[in-house]
Amino acid sequence: MKDASIILFLLAALFSEILGTVGGFGSSVFFIPIANFFLDFQSVLGITALFHVVSNISKIYLFRNQFDWKIILWIGLPSVILVILGALLSAAWGSHLLQLILGIFLCIFSIFFLIKPNLTLKPKRLNMVGYGGLAGFLAGLIGTGGAIRGLMLSSLGISKELFVGTSAVIDFGVDLSRTVVYGLEGFIHLHDMVYIAGLFVVAFLGSYIGKLIIDRMKREWFHRVVLIFVFFSGLAMMVKYFNPTL
Secondary structure: OOHHHHHHHHHHHHHHHHHHHHHOOOOHHHHHHHHOOOOOHHHHHHHHHHHHHHHHHHHHHHOOOOOOHHHHHHHHHHHHHHHHHHHHHHHHOOHHHHHHHHHHHHHHHHHHHHHOOOOOOOOOHHHHHHHHHHHHHHHHHHOOOHHHHHHHHHOOOOOHHHHHHHHHHHHHHHHHHHHHHHHHOOOOOHHHHHHHHHHHHHHHHHHHHHHHHHOOOOOHHHHHHHHHHHHHHHHHHHHHHHOOOO
16 A cells, blocks of 8 residues: 555544544444545454454543443453354355445445434343344454444434443453454454554544543534445445446
């Protein structure tokens, strides 16, 4: 990757981290489709997992004492267990196919919640376990599942600060688990480490800027803009799948 491309790559990562923090979906929803234009899909999964580990450490520090440990148990535990299964399956499936699956997932997700912006889930333990497990599985398989977890957390009626802090703790366990699996499966390459230092800085800076925005605005109106961006990201991945020369 040339110097200009590296700068563009890091700026895209910063933009993704800010959007992910404010929107509550996590940066991978935005970062993976963008990073896919710079790197192969398996490398993107490996780098995203490392990026997210540092990103979540930043959020845990910035939103310290804003955690609900009961929610973390019921949503986080099944997420951590099933992210390992998803990560193992991602190694068995072709990366080209996973790009298409991710693109379809992002488009369907964004359209559905643009049409039904007020949709909530009943905050029952069974729902938390089920959606937590689904979010973890998707995170391991296609690199992003925070949108599902965000929907579950939104239904609990917790404050935006508690939302981000609790989500960060869950995400940390999920991303640390899949980082280990991706490393063992060869998704994390030595030649990609040149980007990691820059991504670590971006992770903290983006989380910090996102926190400043959260402190000063409501998330509701911003979610629509975020969902539109998610849709076009997914659409771009689908177009690239059917026309790899783009």
